[in-house]
Structures are given as structure tokens and as C-alpha cells.
Amino acid sequence: MTSTMTRRGLIAAVAAAAAIGFAATPMTAAPGGNPGNGSPNSDTTSAVDTVDTGSALVLLQGDPLSIGARTKPAAGKKIDYSSQTTKSERARLSSVRNDFKNWLRTNAPAAKVSGEYDTALNGVAVRLNGTSLATLRSAPLVVSAEYQAIYRPLDDADPDLALIHAIEAWRSAEVGGDANAGRGIKVGVIDTGIDQGHPCFDDAGFPATPQLGDTRFTNNKVIAARVFNNKSPSQGYTPEAIQDHGTHVAGTVACNLDTPATIAGVDVPYDVSGVAPAAQLGNYNVFPGNDDNARSEDILNAMEAAYSDGMDVINMSLGGPSQGFQDLLTQAVNNLDEANMVNAISAGNSGPGHFTVGSPGSAARALTAGASTVGHFVGAPIRVGAATFQGAAGDFPVVSSDLTAPLGVVTGTTNGLGVACTPLPAGSLAGKIAVVSRGTCSFSLKIRNAQDAGAVATIVVNNVPGDPTAMGTDAAVQPAPTIFAYQVSRSAAAGLVAANGQSATISAALAYFRNPSNDNIMAGFSSQGPTDTAERRVKPDAVAPGVNVLSSIPRSYCGAGSTECWAFFQGTSMASPHLAGMAAVVRGAHGAWTAEQVRSAIVNTAAQGVLTRTADGVTVETDVNVVGAGLGDLRAAVAAKVAVGPVSTSFGSVPGGSGQSRSSTVRLTNLTGSALSVSLSIDSTVGTGVTFSAPGSVSIPAGGAVDVTVNAVVDRGAAAGDRSAMLRLRAGGVEIAHSVLYVFVN
Numbered sequence: 001m002t003s004t005m006t007r008r009g010l011i012a013a014v015a016a017a018a019a020i021g022f023a024a025t026p027m028t029a030a031p032g033g034n035p036g037n038g039s040p041n042s043d044t045t046s047a048v049d050t051v052d053t054g055s056a057l058v059l060l061q062g063d064p065l066s067i068g069a070r071t072k073p074a075a076g077k078k079i080d081y082s083s084q085t086t087k088s089e090r091a092r093l094s095s096v097r098n099d100f101k102n103w104l105r106t107n108a109p110a111a112k113v114s115g116e117y118d119t120a121l122n123g124v125a126v127r128l129n130g131t132s133l134a135t136l137r138s139a140p141l142v143v144s145a146e147y148q149a150i151y152r153p154l155d156d157a158d159p160d161l162a163l164i165h166a167i168e169a170w171r172s173a174e175v176g177g178d179a180n181a182g183r184g185i186k187v188g189v190i191d192t193g194i195d196q197g198h199p200c201f202d203d204a205g206f207p208a209t210p211q212l213g214d215t216r217f218t219n220n221k222v223i224a225a226r227v228f229n230n231k232s233p234s235q236g237y238t239p240e241a242i243q244d245h246g247t248h249v250a251g252t253v254a255c256n257l258d259t260p261a262t263i264a265g266v267d268v269p270y271d272v273s274g275v276a277p278a279a280q281l282g283n284y285n286v287f288p289g290n291d292d293n294a295r296s297e298d299i300l301n302a303m304e305a306a307y308s309d310g311m312d313v314i315n316m317s318l319g320g321p322s323q324g325f326q327d328l329l330t331q332a333v334n335n336l337d338e339a340n341m342v343n344a345i346s347a348g349n350s351g352p353g354h355f356t357v358g359s360p361g362s363a364a365r366a367l368t369a370g371a372s373t374v375g376h377f378v379g380a381p382i383r384v385g386a387a388t389f390q391g392a393a394g395d396f397p398v399v400s401s402d403l404t405a406p407l408g409v410v411t412g413t414t415n416g417l418g419v420a421c422t423p424l425p426a427g428s429l430a431g432k433i434a435v436v437s438r439g440t441c442s443f444s445l446k447i448r449n450a451q452d453a454g455a456v457a458t459i460v461v462n463n464v465p466g467d468p469t470a471m472g473t474d475a476a477v478q479p480a481p482t483i484f485a486y487q488v489s490r491s492a493a494a495g496l497v498a499a500n501g502q503s504a505t506i507s508a509a510l511a512y513f514r515n516p517s518n519d520n521i522m523a524g525f526s527s528q529g530p531t532d533t534a535e536r537r538v539k540p541d542a543v544a545p546g547v548n549v550l551s552s553i554p555r556s557y558c559g560a561g562s563t564e565c566w567a568f569f570q571g572t573s574m575a576s577p578h579l580a581g582m583a584a585v586v587r588g589a590h591g592a593w594t595a596e597q598v599r600s601a602i603v604n605t606a607a608q609g610v611l612t613r614t615a616d617g618v619t620v621e622t623d624v625n626v627v628g629a630g631l632g633d634l635r636a637a638v639a640a641k642v643a644v645g646p647v648s649t650s651f652g653s654v655p656g657g658s659g660q661s662r663s664s665t666v667r668l669t670n671l672t673g674s675a676l677s678v679s680l681s682i683d684s685t686v687g688t689g690v691t692f693s694a695p696g697s698v699s700i701p702a703g704g705a706v707d708v709t710v711n712a713v714v715d716r717g718a719a720a721g722d723r724s725a726m727l728r729l730r731a732g733g734v735e736i737a738h739s740v741l742y743v744f745v746n
Contacts, residue, residue, distance in 0.1 A: 053128075053147055054127065054128055054129075056125070056126045056128055056133060056136060056145050056146060056147055057121075057123060057124075057125055057126075057145070057146055058100070058123050058124050058125075058126055058136055058139075058142055058144070058145045059121060059122070059123045059142070059143040059144045059145070060096050060097065060100055060122050060123050060124070060141050060142060060143060061096065061122075061141050061142075061143055062092070062093055062096055062122045063122065064093070064117070064118055064119055064121050064122040065079050065086065065089060065090065065093075065118055065119045066079065066119055068089055070085055070089055071085065071086050071089050079119065090118055093118045093122050094116075094118070096122065096141060097113075097116055097118075097122075097123075097124055099141055100124065100139060100141050100142070101113055101124075103139050103140070103141070104126075104139075107135065107138075107139070108131045108135050108136070110128075110129040110130050110131055111126050111127065111128055111129055111131040111135075111136070112126065112127045112129065113125065113126055113127075114126065114127050126145075133145050133146070133147065157269060157270035158270045158271075158272065158273065159374050159375065159376050159514065159516075159519065159545075160252070160275075160374055160545045160549060160550070160578070161273065161275065163374065163519060163520065163545055163631065164275070164544060164545070164578060164582065164631070164632045164633060164634050165607075165633050165634050165635040165636070166181075166275055166581075166582075166585075166634045166635075168634075168635040169181070169585060169634035169635040169637070169638045170585070172589075172635060172638055172639065174589040174590070174638040174639060175585060175588070175589045175638055176589075178257055178273075178277070179257060179277075179278060180278060180588065181257075181275075181276050181277055181278050181279075181584075181585050181588070182254060182274075182275075182276025182277065182278045182279030182581065182584040182585050182587075182588050183278035183279070183588055184278075184588055184591075185276065185279045185280070185312045185313065185584040185585075185587050185588045186223065186279065186280050186281070186282060186309075186310055186311045186312050186313075187253050187254060187276065187279050187280070187281055187282070187311060187312065187313045187314065187315060187580055187581070187583075187584050188224070188281075188282035188284050188302075188306030188309070188311035188313070188314040188315070189246055189249055189250045189253065189281060189282065189283060189284065189314070189315050189577075190284045190286055190299065190302045190303065190306065190314055190315065190316045190318065191245055191246030191249050191250070191284070191285070191286070191287065191315070191316075191317060191318070192241060192242070192243035192244070192245045192246035192247075192285060192286075192287040192288075193217070193225075193239050193240055193241030193242065193243070193246045193247070193283050193285040193287075193288065194217075194222050194225075194241055194246055194247050194250045194281060194283040195241040195247045195552070195553075195554040195555060195556075196217055196218060196219050196221065196222040196225075196283070197555060198247060198251070198552045198554070198555060198564065198565065199256070199259050199260075199552075199563065199564050200247075200250070200251045200254075200255035200256055200259050200272070200274070200551075200552040201219070201221045201222050201250070201255075201256065201281065201552075202219075202221065202256055203219040203220035203221040203222075206219075206220040206221050206280065207220065208220060209223045209280065210223070211223050211224070211225075212224040212225075212226070212282075212309050213225045213226040213239060213283075214226065214227070214238055214239050216238070216240075217238070217239045217240055217241075217283060218283075220280075221254075221256070221280055221281060222250075222280070222281045222282070222283055223280050223281070223282060224281075224282035224283060224284070224306075224309050224311075225239035225282075225283040225285070226239055226282075226283070226284055226285065226302070226305055227239045227285045227286075227288050228284065228285070228286045228294070228298040228299075228301045228302045228305070229285075229286060229287075229288050229291060229294065229298055230295060230297070230298065231291065232288065235288075235289060235291075237285075237288035237289050237291075238285075238288065239283050239284075239285040239288065240285075240288075241283070241285070241554045242288065242289050242290060242554075242556075243287060243290065243292075243554075244553040244554055244557055244567065245287070245317070245569075245573065246283070246285065246287075247551075247552050247553050247554050248549075248551045248552060248553050248567060248569050248573075248574070249315060249317050249551070249573060249574070249576070249577045250274075250281055250283075250552070250577070251272070251274060251551035251552035252274055252275065252549060252551045252574060252577035252578060252581065253274050253275060253276060253279065253281065253315060253577040253580050253581045253584070254274040254275070254276050254277060254278075254279040254280070254281055254581060254584070255272055255273055255274035255277060255551065255552060256273070256274070256277055257273045257277040257278070258271035258272075258273055259271055259272045259273065260272075260564075261550065261564070261566045262564070262566070263378045263510075263550075263566050263567070263568075264378060264510050265510070266378050266510050266511060266512050267512075268378075268512060268550065268566070269512055269514075272550065272551070272552075272566075274581055275577070275578055275580075275581025275582055275584070275585065275634070276580075276581040276582075276584035276585045276588070278588070279581070279584040279588070282306055282309055282311050284302040284305060284306050284314075286298045286299055286302050286318070294318070296320075296328070296329050299316070299318070299329060299360075300328075300329065300332055303316075303332060303333075303336060303343075306341070307336055307339065307341050311341060312341065312342065312583075312584065312587050313341065313342040313343075313344060313580050313583045313584050313587065314336075314341060314342070314343055314344070314580070315344045315345075315576055315577050315580035316343065316344070316345045316346070316360065316576070317345075317346045317571075317572070317573035317574075317576045317577065318345075318346070318573075319345070319346060319347075319348050319358035319359060319360065319361055320358055320359055321358060321359065322357070322358055322359045322362045322531065322532050322533075323359060327359050327360070327362065327363075329359055329360045329363075330359055330360045330362055330363035330364070330366070331363075332360075333345070333360045333363035333365060333366050334363050334364055334365040334366075337365035337366075337595045337596065337599070338365070338595075338596075339595075340594055340595045341595055342367055342580075342583040342587070342595045342598050342599060343360075343363070343365070343366050343367060344366075344367045344369065344576050344577070344579040344580035344583060345360055345361040345363070345366045345367065345368050345369070345576055346361055346368075346369055346371075346571070346572035346573050346575060346576040347361045347368050347369055347370050347371075347526060347527040347528075347539060347540040347572045347575075348361060348526075348527030348572060349525040349526070349527060349571050349572055349573075350525070350527045351523070351524060351525050351526045351527045351528050351626075352524050352525075352526075352528065352614060353528060354528050354529065354530065354625055354722075355528070355529070355530065355531075355532055356527040356528050357527045357528060357529050357530075357531060357539040357540070358527060361527070361539065361540070361572075362529075362531045362532070362533070362537070362539060364535070364537055364646065365595075365596070365599070366541070367541055367542075367579050367580075367583060367599045367602065367603070368539050368540040368541045368542075368576075368628075369540055369541075369542065369543065369544050369546070369572055369575040369576040369578065369579045370522070370523075370526040370527070370528075370540035370542070370543040370544075370546070370572060370575060370626065370627065370628060371522075371523040371525070371526040371543065371544070371545070371546025371547060371570070371571065371572045371574065371575040372519075372520050372521060372522055372523060372526075372543050372544070372545060372546060372547065372575070372611055372631065373466045373467065373518055373519060373520065373521040373522075373523060373545070373546075373547040373548065374519060374545045374547060374548050374549060375466070375467055375514065375515035375516050375517065375518030375519045375548075376467070376512070376513060376514045376515065376548060376550070377390075377392050377467055377468070377469075377512075377513055377548045377568055378510055378511070378512050378513070378568070379391050379392040379393060379468070379486070379510060379511070379513060380393065380398065380399070380486060380506055380507050380508070380509075380510055380511075381507040381509075381511055382459065382486065382488065382504060382505070382506050382507070383504065383505045383507065384407065384495070384496070384499045384502055384503070384504045384505075385499065385502060387495055387499070389459075389488045389489075389492045389495065389496070390467075390468065390488060390489065390492075390513045390515075391459065391468065391486030391487065391488050391506065392467070392468035392469055392470055392471075392486060392487045392488075393470065393471075393485075393486055394443075394469075394470035394471035394472055394473075394485070394487070395470070395471065395472050395473045396443070396447060396471060396473065396481065396483075396484065396485035397482060397483065397484050397485070398484055398485075398486070398508075399457075399484050399506050399507075399508045400508055401508050402505055402506065402507055402508050403433075403456070403457060403484065403505065403506045403508075404503060404504070404505040404506075405431060405432055405433045405456055405457070405503070405504065406431070406432050406433070406501055406502065406503055406504070407432065407433050407435055407459075407496065407499055407500055407501060407502055407503075407504050408428070408429040408432030408433060408434050408435065408455060408500070408501075409435045409496065409497055409500040410424065410429075410434060410435065410436045410437075410450070411497075412437065414437040414439055414463055415437060415461065415463070415490065415493035415494070415497075416493060416494070416497040417435065417436055417437035417461055417493060417496075417497065418436060418437060419436060419437050419438075419439050419440045419441065419446060420434070420436040420437075420445075420446035420449045420450055421440045421441035421445060421446060421449070422449070423449055423452065423453075424449050424450065424452070424453035425453060426452075426453065426454075427453065427454050428453045428454070429450055429453040429454045429455040430453075430454030430455075431454060431456060432454070432455055432456065433455065433456065433457045433458070433459060433504050433506070434450035434453070434455035434457070434458040434459065435458075435459045435461065435496045435497070435500075436450060436458060436459070436460055436461070437460070437461050437463055437493075438460050438461060438462050438463040438464075438487070439463045442474035442476075442477060443460060443471040443472065443473070443474065443485070443487075444473050444474035444476075444477035444480060444481060445474065445477050446458070446460065447460070447481040447483065447485045448477050448479075448480070448481040450481075450483070451481045451482065451483045455483060456483055456484070457483050457484035457485065457486075457506060458481075458483060458484070458485045458486075459485075459486055459487075459488055459496065460485065460486070460487045460488070461487075461488055461489075461490060461492060461493045461496065462487055462488065462489050462490045463490060464490060464524055464614055464615070464617075465489075465490055465491075465518070465521050465612075465614070465615075465616060465617025465618075466489065466490075466518045466521045466547065466617060467489055467513070467515055467518045467547075467548055468486075468487035468488050468489050469487060469547065469548060469570055470487075470568065470570075471485060471487050484506065486506065489515075489518070518617070520610050520611050520612060520631060521547075521611075521612050521613075521614065521617040522543070522611055522612065522613060522614050522621050522626055522627065523546055523547050523570070523572075523614065524614040525570075525571070525572075526540070526543075526546065526572055526575075526626070527539075527540075527572065528540075528623075528625045528626050529624075529625040530625055530650065530722075530742070530744060534652055534653065535650050535652050536650050536652050536653055536742070536743075536744040537648070537650050538624050538625055538628060538648045538650055538724075538740050538742045539625065539628065540572075540627075540628040541599070541602075541603045541628045541629065541647055541648070542579060542602060542603050542606045542628045542629050542630060542631070542632045543575065543606070543611055543627050543628060543630065543631050543632065544575040544576070544578035544579050544582075544631070544632045545574065545575060545578055546570060546571060546572050546573075546574040546575030546578075547570045547574075548568045548570060549568065549569055549570065549574035549575075550566060550567070550568050551566070551567070551569065551574070552564075552565065552566060553565045553566065553567045578632060579602060579632060582602050582632055582634045582637060583598050583599070583602060585634060585637075585638060586598050586601050586602065586634075586637050586638055586640075589638045590638070590671070593643075593671065596643065596645050596647075597643040597645075597669065597671065599647055600640070600643040600644050600645060600647050600737075601637040601638070601640035601643065601671075602632055602634075602637045603628065603629045603647040603648070604629060604640070604642075604643070604644045604647055604737040604738060604739055605633055605636035605637050605639075605640055605737060605738075606628070606629040606630030606631055606632055606633055606636075607630050607631045607632075607633045607636070608629070608630040608631075608684075608726075608738070609630075610630070610631050611626075611627045611630065611631055622684070622686050623686070623722070623724075624648075624686070624722075624724045624740045624742060625722065625742075628648075628740070629647070629648065629738065629739070629740055640671055640736075640737070641670070641671055641672050641676065641731065641736045641737070642668055642669060642670060642671060642676065642678065642700065642729060642731075642736055642737050643668070643669040643671055643737075644666060644667075644668060644729075644737055644739045645666070645667040645668075645669065646666070647739065648739055648740035648741075648742065649664050649666055649710055649727070649739065649740070649741050649742070650742045650743070650744075651664060651712040651741075651742070651743040652743070652744065653744045653745075653746045654712075654714045654743055654744070654745055654746070655745075655746060656714070656717070656718050656719060656720050656745045656746060657716055657717050657718065658714060658716070659713075659714060659715065659716040660713075660714050661711060661712070661713045661714070662711065662712045662713075662714075662743065663709055663710070663711050663712075664709070664710055664711075665707050665708070665709055665710075666707070666708050666709075666710055666727070666739070667705050667706070667707050668698065668700055668705060668706055668707075668708060668729070669700070669704070669705040670700040670701065670702060670703055670704055670705065672702065672703075673702050673703065674702050675699060675700065675701050675702050676699070676700045676702075676731050676736075677697065677699050677731060678697060678698050678699070678700060678729050678730065678731050678736070679696065679697045679729070679730045679731075680694045680695055680696060680697060680698065680708065680727065680728070680729060680730075681694075681696075681727075681728050681730070682694060682725050682726065682727055682728070682741070683725065683726055683728060684724075684725055684726040685723075685724070685725040686722070686723065686724045686725070687721060687722060687723040687724070688718075688723075689714065689715040689717070689718030689719060689723065689745070690712055690713065690714050690715065690718060690723035690743055690745070691712070691713045691715070692710065692711065692712050692725045692727075692741050693710070693711045693713075694708060694709075694710045694711070694727055695708050695709070710727060710741060712741065712743045714743065714745060718745050719745065720745050720746055721744075721745055722742070722743075722744060722745075723742070723743045723744075723745060724740060724741060724742045724743075725740075725741045726738050726739070726740060726741070727739045727740075727741055
């Protein structure tokens with residue numbers, strides 16, 4: 001088979017290149033400080049593991065406003081900063097601070113005040129520049145002076161990990177702590193290579209490990225580096241990560257625990273970790289150099305090499321057209337799963353719509369990932385009066401200094417906005433910031449049309465729920481637009497339309513935005529099942545974060561000398577490594593479980609009722625060919641008590657009006673050391689005209705397995721379409737697993 005495979009991921013990056021203003025910059029400690037990784041994760045953030053000996057906090061005499069006798073607010077109220085009393089007290093405290101600064105100039109001229117406070121504390125922050133604490137403490141106005149502590153927000157604040165309950169899993173009895181997540185497990189990344197020099201893949205603390213392949217690109221974290229491409233001999237290809245995709249994927253799988261991240265000078269307010277931070281990685285580069293295509297044999301060679309190299313899990317964020325039951329690559333996936341290697345694979349970015357899942361994610365034994373949103377990104381504040389909107393950049397120019405101009409709304413029928421896909425009246429947007437809707441045509445075309453009408457910048461309003469995403473260019477639009485361009489969320493439409501003609505300012509100073517209300521919305525691009533084979537298998541198996549996912553990219557993307565580099569990407573390419581990382585953690589916690597049991601632990605414990613529809617971001621999505629079994633839940637997966645095989649049951653295509661019955665066997669394996677009495681029930685039925693049934697209960701001996709028969713009866717005259725239900729397993733009244741039942745009426 002020689003079908004062409006392509007990388008799978010909508011990889012227009014928020015931090016694609018320094019030219020668009022989103023290149024990361026190295027993170028450095030304060031003089032004399034210790035950048036470190038912060039304290040180990042815990043349930044609180046009160047612990048401090050290190051201090052910055054280059055800076056101090058100095059507490060001065062006099063109560064701050066919050067507790068001062070004259071300014072302390074009444075119960076349930078806030079400080080009234082507009083009152084004359086408060087203004088007078090603030091002036092007095094300012095005078096105290098000025099007296100201290102005057103003292104510094106005379107007695108410690110090297111020390112510099114870097115911050116002043118009067119509400120929570122009456123004091124200042126000081127850059128010591130060699131000045132001792134003893135000197136500061138000797139000042140007549142000083143109550144105390146202490147080194148500043150270094151606090152790093154822990155991974156609890158990482159939205160990706162929080163959504164899949166990764167940290168609870170790490171701290172469970174099964175895993176045994178953050179530093180154990182994935183330890184001893186090897187994950188092969190079949191992609192564009194891994195930049196082993198990125199801080200995500202620093203091998204400090206990892207055991208000395210035999211390094212395989214081209215050892216110029218390995219260390220004790222990235223333990224294998226191989227290249228697979230039929231042009232390698234003539235092109236001189238190596239496993240080096242020239243493209244960014246593979247390094248991003250690898251960071252999601254196993255970026256080292258608590259790795260600080262900075263984008264465009266914005267300090268991300270948590271330290272990044274992969275889902276399995278203690279795992280080791282293999283680089284199997286099938287898209288070397290700038291080659292965007294790989295043949296099936298390249299993929300197969302990489303899969304076999306990964307298996308031979310001892311990889312426990314592989315991730316393939318790639319895909320191509322499904323070849324039906326003759327698809328040899330899907331067979332290879334099935335076979336390697338049976339040989340005990342988990343294959344996490346992206347579903348594809350061809351959604352919305354059924355029958356869009358590609359190969360090899362269509363394989364029966366693939367752990368296939370659909371994509372949902374993460375409500376965060378780094379972008380530009382856009383201020384209009386008292387309102388601030390959040391603008392995501394992309395491959396178009398962004399401002400280098402604040403830009404202020406009136407808004408020019410292009411009116412139309414999409415939330416009051418036009419799509420600007422045809423030329424706009426000459427001069428209609430002269431000197432204005434155009435506001436248009438996403439949809440119908442490319443970003444480049446609508447921005448070009450706005451520019452031709454005189455706009456100095458364009459705000460594109462998203463037409464689907466969730467955060468804005470990075471906008472990519474369209475090479476077919478020539479000349480390419482040169483004005484500034486940003487995307488904002490759909491929720492901004494009404495405010496921007498109402499502000500037509502008002503002055504707006506696009507800020508050059510970027511910010512990190514976190515919007516939990518925009519979590520867990522199904523990505524419109526996420527490919528859907530069922531498969532095109534006669535079995536009509538449900539795909540994806542489970543969903544994971546795949547929109548605005550923050551992870552590592554090669555340092556070369558952030559300029560010469562860069563020590564780190566980060567980007568937000570989107571695509572099922574970004575969802576799949578979440579599942580691969582989950583598989584690594586589960587395998588590390590349960591070394592005796594088979595690949596099928598690991599897949600079942602992830603799929604059959606996925607969280608239900610949390611993923612919402614692309615159309616509105618509110619209604620719970622119940623279509624199993626969109627969400628599979630639900631959103632991956634690592635805490636539930638590591639605590640799984642029973643494995644279900646297969647992970648979902650499809651009864652295939654049944655002719656409408658035939659009145660046919662179908663049966664299938666499901667094996668239930670007890671993963672615990674005690675006998676289980678399991679009750680079975682069926683609910684969450686979607687559609688009418690099909691009746692599903694299963695036994696009422698079974699007993700499964702410790703470590704044993706039982707087979708149960710599940711049935712689907714299609715009513716005569718049943719209309720064509722999907723029918724699904726959920727088989728639920730309970731022990732002691734508590735759900736321990738669920739599995740999709742599906743039939744396609746044709």
C-alpha cells in the first residue's frame with residue numbers, strides 16, 4: 001500500500017514564529033536567584049522551597065489601608081479609595097515610603113525599590129544589588145526585611161491536566177506521586193522529530209539508558225532517534241526536529257514536571273508538565289526536514305522500529321484516507337496492540353460530519369482521540385471604552401506599539417456582522433479597525449478586502465463558541481494582506497457591533513487569558529465516526545484537549561540562542577498525545593495490564609456529560625460518533641476495576657424494516673485482586689426503533705474474566721440513522737465502567 005499520509009493537526013500556531021510577535025523568550029531568575037522548578041506539587045501552595053537572595057520585601061512602620069484605624073472598611077464592604085480620609089492616609093503612607101527611599105539613597109545607594117504597596121502591606125520591594133538584609137533592617141522606618149520567596153504556581157493551574165484529572169491520578173495510591181507519573185514507560189512519537197535540547201526533555205534525574213539510532217539527537221529522556229523516509233539517502237535526512245509538530249506532541253505526552261514557560265514575554269502562570277512527565281520518549285521521524293508527507297511504509301517501518309526498541313506506547317498524530325477493510329496500516333495497529341503496544345492515534349481534522357475519521361485512527365484497536373477545547377491562550381487586550389476583548393494572533397502582522405483607531409463594523413447576518421468575502425466600498429473603512437465575522441472564505445481574503453477598503457487593522461469575530469484561535473494565511477490570496485489582524489470570541493460580537501465608530505485600542509502588551517467557561521466544547525474540525533467498514537465502528541474512542549493546547553516547539557522557532565520555545569496549537573494531533581500520556585501513566589501504575597486493558601481503562605472510565613456541542617458550547621453532546629465514550633479521565637483510568645473488550649460494541653449496519661436481531665460478545669476482565677459482583681444496565685439510549693439488552697448481573701473471579709452477550713433488536717420500519725446506548729457496569733452500586741453500544745440502520 002502506498003497511500004500518502006500527512007501530519008494531522010491544525011497547526012497554525014499562536015507562536016509560529018518570531019515575526020508574528022509570539023516567539024518565546026528565555027525565562028531567567030532574578031539576580032542571585034534560583035529559577036528552579038518550584039516545590040513539589042502538593043494540595044496547597046503554602047510551601048516555599050527556595051528564596052531569591054537578590055531581592056527583598058521590606059515592611060515599614062504604619063498599618064496599611066486594609067487594617068488602618070481610619071481606612072479599614074466596614075464588614076462586607078471594600079476600601080473606599082475615593083474618600084478624602086483614604087486619600088489622606090495614602091498620602092501619609094507614601095510619605096513614609098519616600099522617607100525610606102531617601103534613606104536608601106544615602107545609606108545603600110546600590111539598592112533599588114522595584115515595587116510599592118499600601119493596601120495589603122505598607123512596604124516596598126527592593127532589588128538588593130549586593131546590599132545585605134542587615135543594612136535594610138537598620139533603617140529607622142523598617143519593621144522587617146526578608147528575602148523574597150520564589151513561588152511557582154503548581155500544575156494544579158494547568159488547564160489541560162485539570163480537565164483530564166491528571167494531577168489527582170499522579171497523587172493516587174496507584175501512581176504514587178507526581179514524580180512517578182509514567183516512570184519506567186517508553187513512548188514512541190511517530191512524527192516530525194523531538195528537540196531533545198528543549199527544557200521539556202532535559203534528562204537530569206533520568207536513569208542512564210542505552211540510546212538508540214542517531215545519538216546526536218538523544219539523551220536519557222529522548223532515548224531513541226530514527227528517521228524513516230524513502231528520500232533519506234538522497235536528501236541526507238536525519239531525525240532532527242526541523243518542523244515543530246513532533247516536539248509539540250512530545251511535550252504534551254511527557255514534558256518534564258513543572259517546566260516554566262514564557263510566550264512573547266508573557267510568563268505563563270503555571271509550570272508546564274506533560275501528562276506522563278516521568279516517561280521516556282522515542283523520536284521516530286517520518287516527516288524529516290520540511291517534508292510534509294510520509295508513505296505507509298515509512299509509518300509502518302517506524303511502528304515496527306518503535307516496537308523493537310521497547311516502546312510501551314506510541315503516538316501517531318497523523319493520518320490519511322481510510323482504505324476500508326483492506327487498510328493494512330490499521331491492521332498493523334491492531335496487531336501491535338495485540339502484541340501489547342498501545343497505539344494512540346488522532347481521529348483527524350475533517351469534521352464536522354460522520355464518516356470523516358481517517359486511517360490509521362479507524363483501526364479497531366487504536367486508542368483514537370477526538371478534540372475538545374481548553375479555555376486559555378496568550379493574546380492582545382483590545383480595549384473599547386470600559387470593555388476589554390481578548391484578541392488571538394496568528395500568521396498575520398500584529399502591532400508593535402498600541403494602535404488606537406475607531407471601529408468600523410461590517411454589518412451582516414452572522415451575529416450582526418458581515419463576512420467580508422466580497423470587495424467592500426472603497427474608503428468605507430479608511431483609518432478604521434474593521435470588524436468582520438469568520439466564515440465562508442479565508443481569513444486572508446476578508447482581511448485583504450478590509451485593507452482595500454482602507455482599514456488599518458481587522459478584528460475577525462469567531463463564528464463558533466469558545467476562545468478565539470490563531471488565524472492562518474491563504475497563499476492563494478495575492479497580494480497578501482499586510483494590516484494587523486486578530487480574532488476574538490463569538491461572545492464579543494454584540495459588544496463590538498454596539499461600539500461601531502467608537503475608539504478602540506489594540507494593545508502591544510500581550511496577556512495570558514484563562515476562560516474556564518470555554519472548556520470542553522467539541523472542536524468542529526474533530527473527525528467523527530462511524531468507520532467506513534462494514535462493522536461501522538464507533539470512533540473516536542475518547543476525547544481529550546485539542547484546541548489551544550500549550551506545549552513545546554523546537555528552540556529554532558524562537559530565534560538563535562533561545563533556550564526554550566512554546567506555542568498554542570490546535571488539532572486532533574494535540575488530543576492524541578493526551579491519550580498517549582494517559583496510557584503511559586496507566587501502564588506505569590499497572591505493569592501487568594495488557595494494551596487492551598490499558599485502552600479500556602482510559603475509554604471505559606471517560607467522563608460523560610461534560611462535552612458540549614460545537615454549535616452552542618452549552619448543550620451536552622450525546623452523539624457517540626462525536627465524543628466516543630467521553631472526555632478522558634486519568635484519575636478514573638488508573639483506578640479501573642474492570643476491562644471491557646472490545647471497548648465499544650458495534651452491531652454494524654442493519655437494513656431498516658428488516659426486524660433483524662444482532663448479538664455480540666463482550667469480555668469483562670476483573671482487574672482487581674478480589675471477586676466482583678457486577679450489575680449490568682443499559683441507558684442513555686439515543687434514537688428510537690432499536691432495543692438493546694444485556695444480562696442483569698455477572699460474577700467475575702479475582703483476576704478472571706467472563707463473556708457476556710449483548711443484543712440489538714431493530715424494529716420493523718425503523719428509520720435510517722444512528723442508534724446508540726450505554727452499557728453500564730456497577731459494583732456495590734457504584735459505576736465502575738461504561739461502554740458504547742451502537743447500530744447503524746441503513
